[in-house]
Amino acid sequence: VDGPIPAIDRDARSPIGLQLVEGLRRRILDGVLRPGDTVPSTRALASELGVSRSAVVAAYEQLAGEGYLDMRQGAPTRVAALILAGGPSAEGLDDGRRDETGASSARVTAGGGAGGVARAAGAGGPANAAPAPPRIDLLPGRPSTARIDTRSWRAAWRHAAALDIPSESPPPFGVPRLRAEIADHLRLARGVACAPEDVVVTAGTAEALALVASALALLVGGALRVAVEHPGYPSARRTIERRGATTIPVAVDGDGIDVEVLRRMPRPPHAVMVTPSHQYPLGGRLPVATRLELLGWARSARAVVIEDDYDSEFRHLGPPLPALASLDSDRVVLVGSFSKVLTPWLRLGYLVLPADPALRDAIAAIRADEPSPVPGTAQEAAAALLASGAVRRHIAVTRREYAHRRRLVLAALDGLPNAPLSGLDGGLHAVLELPDAATAAVVVDRLAAEGVAVASLAEYSAVPGDDGAGLVFGYAGPNDTLLAEGLERIRSAVAAAMRPREAQPTA
């Protein structure tokens, strides 16, 4: 790297736009360009390099989408305040999360596999739960669908239903038009530059994870080992365990997965499953430097990184950071869905495959036996909905809505004594830590009795006996009134449970 402005090689096989993006990204990551530095105007840089101005604009927009540049109307474009390893965000953190969560001392524990499968039988989860649904559902994962543009929604299905009805299963990797629309969506909403050919349409995140796990099991040919976050998404863990994987819990800290633990593992796993943009459930965001360390480890261990990007479209505080998939196209499988962006009712998700053809071939072999579960008509409807711009507009609308709801959460629950609130930088859920498991259980039970459904942090533990204590709750689904009531009930339940024991009435 010779200077702040990348040189362009017109004879190279790589397109000029890509050279620009990669050159600038490299200079930012290497510290040649630093947070806050202004970059040349698009006009000046285009002139200096002798390229078209539109090429420079496109490169800047991509880097802004990836979180490297900060472009604002009427202000010079600057290098964004990236959150680097361990250090505080340039914007600061208002939620006290950083040093208080993920306090687990167990770093690596083996043998998640069989135990996990055995646990599954008793873990019915919400679908199996109470006969009467809760009055206020604050379980994490529910978006708001009240403002979906129903006119575009209906038009999209009408269009899809009017197409000829083929006499075969949908294409194994999805209907071409939908794959192209998803690639566009990822470029615009997430800064991930991928081709339609890299996209596999799935029936949501669970089916995507199951497909990747099955494909890896096929490639490994024996005992597949996958490192998972602790605490982490228990359903995701069990889903891959059901495909024959043994999961190996790796503790997360306030930022996300601890790469040092992976590095020290004498026998590296075949894959690691991470939620870098908004650790589930604790809410940490993996700094760029740690992302690069994780990818470096994956390269040396020849491991696949499964990036579960489940809610990164909603970022409330701090810039979005580049997806792992945009930093390494060889080892990362990006998994995402429209469950948060639209609704889980649609059962629509996707994988973005790495360049390496092995995984692609394995997935093709599985899809040949087990055809894509996504109805062709639903795929065509989703493509039409994306093409109409309705999804993009809905994200913009709900982003404001969820930012407002998040403020309600902060107003109601921030600063409770001994109950730090965290995980609110992005996404649709928050964590309220509590001093111990007994208190958390009392609070969850009391809330359930009052018709307010929340999850217990303990449910996310991947290491039996090392359970966190607290509540995990979503704030996107209910309307403002119900949310306000639910938050008030959380506040009261926590206050009651934390009251000194002697002050409580005895039975």
Next chain:
Amino acid sequence: VDGPIPAIDRDARSPIGLQLVEGLRRRILDGVLRPGDTVPSTRALASELGVSRSAVVAAYEQLAGEGYLDMRQGAPTRVAALILAGGPSAEGLDDGRRDETGASSARVTAGGGAGGVARAAGAGGPANAAPAPPRIDLLPGRPSTARIDTRSWRAAWRHAAALDIPSESPPPFGVPRLRAEIADHLRLARGVACAPEDVVVTAGTAEALALVASALALLVGGALRVAVEHPGYPSARRTIERRGATTIPVAVDGDGIDVEVLRRMPRPPHAVMVTPSHQYPLGGRLPVATRLELLGWARSARAVVIEDDYDSEFRHLGPPLPALASLDSDRVVLVGSFSKVLTPWLRLGYLVLPADPALRDAIAAIRADEPSPVPGTAQEAAAALLASGAVRRHIAVTRREYAHRRRLVLAALDGLPNAPLSGLDGGLHAVLELPDAATAAVVVDRLAAEGVAVASLAEYSAVPGDDGAGLVFGYAGPNDTLLAEGLERIRSAVAAAMRPREAQPTA
């Protein structure tokens, strides 16, 4: 059993209609009532038993749907000519299948499991195959969609798209209205009396089989062993192997699976997967007596019977036989789909669960982690389509259409020397046996070069080294002209391959 007319116990907890059905069915199976016997008129029986005439009509209709009674307009209702163990059908067989297929001498071979998974990588199947699609696609499994009532189809999707958009995944076992419509469909089209609560909506047969296998693996808690038909559906085998099952091939004869082989197994499998109404691929139909033997074995071995009822709506010759699920509601899981009845494009299938709650709970636990892959909107659309009667009408239309196509197949290929045609009693595909594997390979390759896609019987082998020799081809998908050309090309290719070697031109 005291006489030909069942006694009714008004104090019993079992409804009168059910007592009637069960009493009559038992008398037929026990030979008290014999094929060809007339049964009393509904009026006479109602009067004799002191029950309503409509109860008797309903009971007769159910038994007719199950294949026990033969009801014809203007003629007395008779006991149907059931195909009993090994004996020839009352209608006779016009295809020479019975003694010439399934000539395998290997009866049981262990260790399908790991080998099957390893095979999958190379078995891309049609989805992976040639870049240019075949001009005439005679691969088995494609229905005709040309005559789907597009007006009802569009109306159904329009209706579903106009409903409120929930912010959660569809219910784990499916949208209630669709479960009720599927239960109705099964009663009318298949004589299976089940409640909506017994139905699980799935994304086609593969997802249904995967779900059952995962649930059984959860229940068994260790190494799940599943007996499968040999030859049989290779994708189904690999699908359940990917859920951790070891498959144990059991040879089929002209009728279907050989129950004696199951009986002699020193360590019975946890489950057996069968295609009793139209063995895939050979086309046998399991006689009622053998069905009862299979169920008797399953009871004593405490095994689950997975009944893959993939094309039983289309029966061309001989009465439909009762589904295993209608003979034993405790041990049988019925698996079916709308892939043949409508189109695989819809990705819609179902399970009918046995009364035993264990499997139900295990499936609920899995669905809690991995939500139903079937979009809520697609489920509502399918329910509306079924409710409109369009599916029932479409089955009637295509039944005539396929019967006609079947006659084209018989006209073109029946009676070829050393190449018996079989499997044509029902469904949408046929088998043309050939003297040896080399001949079959030559024919398949020549047809592929001419743009005609057919499957090789060898692909269905579950026992390496014990491959059948022949072609498996579908006749429902292409129109009459293309089908006629495809059949003529099969005839020529077979004739050329069977010509004495000396008569062939040498290179």
